[in-house]
Amino acid sequence: MSSSYYDIDAILTDAQKVPTTFELDIPALGYLDNAAGHTLKSGTRLDLPLWLSEMLAVSSTASSTTPSKSLVTLDLPPSLAPRVMNALKADPKSVDLRALAQHFYGLGERILELFEEDEVCNVLMASWRKRAAEISDHASQVGQGGRGGMASGDGVEFLRGLDEWERDLFRRCHDSGKAMRVWMGEVKKN
Amino acid sequence: MYGDLGNKLVQQAKRTQKLEHLPPYSTEIVRAITREVRDLDKDASNILQSFNGSFDPSADPATACTLLVDHLCMRRDKRCLLAYHRTRTDKLEEMVWSGNDISDLAAQQPKNLNGNQEGGSDLVSVDGSSSSLSPEEEEYVRQYSDLLAAYKGQWTDIDLTGSLDPPRDLFIDVRVLKDAGEIQTEYGTINLTKNSQFYVRQGDVERLISQGYLQKLS
Incomplete structure (x- = not known):
């Protein structure tokens, strides 16, 4: 999915926090650690929104005398931790992605631009495929008068755990199915 | 933290996308964010001033980082503000195309549903306090309507904003x-x-x- 400057979901995706470790002392930035007026010490680890930490991580203290060093280093956010990856590998459908991050796949995409993590990338793609099929099933069942689909507790649980992209997918599946039936119905009338 | 207000605004925009009507303009938050940008700018200017215009980032990475954070926060605020307004203007343009005029927008609030508005496309009949638009947005709608009318005027035998369903009876x-x-x-x-x-x-x-x-x- 491409995102534009004005894309509301892209902006909200960028607001998600990433663990960021500062690599040098910065006197004026104490307020980031809720301690305004104090020096932000090197090695301090903070959860900063992606829009801030990304740009800090890619800029470096380049100079002719000392080897260039990043201002900060990033870690994988907890929502993409190995524990979550294992759960997704075991059973993609049983993970509540929304509880991990509202824009889970959006965050994953952005993070993978910064990290070389083939494993995470593969797990995300595989789980997306598995879950997309499930979402499509649910969306078409809801369209047909909710028989079975919403009634089973398992389905409700699963649908509640969708992230924003998946909710969008669900909506599109549902709407397109409906539009198709309306169109077929009109064809029959004539 | 800087940027939190912007986030709030964008969340409102997200809700707006799914609504039929346009919620009231968040004058307060918009004003607070512009103030935040002004503060950040003042902060950055002060830092730079103490260097008398000869700032070398590699000599003082800590200050460079502070400036970078200031700048990124301003940039973020700007993006949030623009996205918020763009969401609203998109919605307004849609309403203009579908034939609602601005007096209908105010009429969406139930208490305003009285039939004493005179004239077809009377734009001034809305009293400012109950309108969900900012004055700038009202002006935008007015000018956009004019633009659309001028565009439609090029074709007299087809109504571009007309219904797409064929009529059953004349x-x-x-x-x-x-x-x-x-x-x-x-x-x-x-x-x-x-x-x-x-x-x-x-x-x-x-x-x-x-x-x-x-x-x-x-």
Whole structure:
């Protein structure tokens, strides 16, 4: 999915926090650690929104005398931790992605631009495929008068755990199915 | 933290996307964010001033980082503000295309639903306090409507904002919900007074139906 400057979901995706470790002392930035007026010490680890930490991580203290060093280093956010990856590998459908991050796949995409993590990338793609099929099933069942689909507790649980992209997918599946039936119905009338 | 207010604004924009109507303009938050940007700018200017215009980032990475954070926060605020306003103007443009005018926007708030607005596309009949638009947005809608009218004027035999459903009958029964004055049709003049009922050509009254002056009776 491409995102534009004005894309509301892209902006909200960028607001998600990433663990960021500062690599040098910065006197004026104490307020980031809720301690305004104090020096932000090197090695301090903070959860900063992606829009801030990304740009800090890619800029470096380049100079002719000392080897260039990043201002900060990033870690994988907890929502993409190995524990979550294992759960997704075991059973993609049983993970509540929304509880991990509202824009889970959006965050994953952005993070993978910064990290070389083939494993995470593969797990995300595989789980997306598995879950997309499930979402499509649910969306078409809801369209047909909710028989079975919403009634089973398992389905409700699963649908509640969708992230924003998946909710969008669900909506599109549902709407397109409906539009198709309306169109077929009109064809029959004539 | 800087940027939190922007986030709040964007979350409102997200809700707005799914709504039928336009929620009131968040004057307070917008003002607070502009203030935040001004503070950040002052902060950055102060830092730079102490260097007398000869700042070398590699000599003082800590200050460079502070400046970078200031700059990124401003940039973020700007993006949030622009996205918020863009979401709203997109919505307004959609409303202009679908034939709602600005007095209908205010009428969405139930307490304003009184039938004493005069004139078809009267833009000033909304009193400022109850409008969900900012003054700038009202101006935007006005100018956009003018633009659309000028664009539509190029084709006299087709109504670009007309309904896409083919009509079933040429003539329809309509009931007048609000006084709309006299209209000219091929078959003479009709005086549309409230609660009266007419059998008219659909093409003549389509605009009035979409504006809520007439109700189509099946």
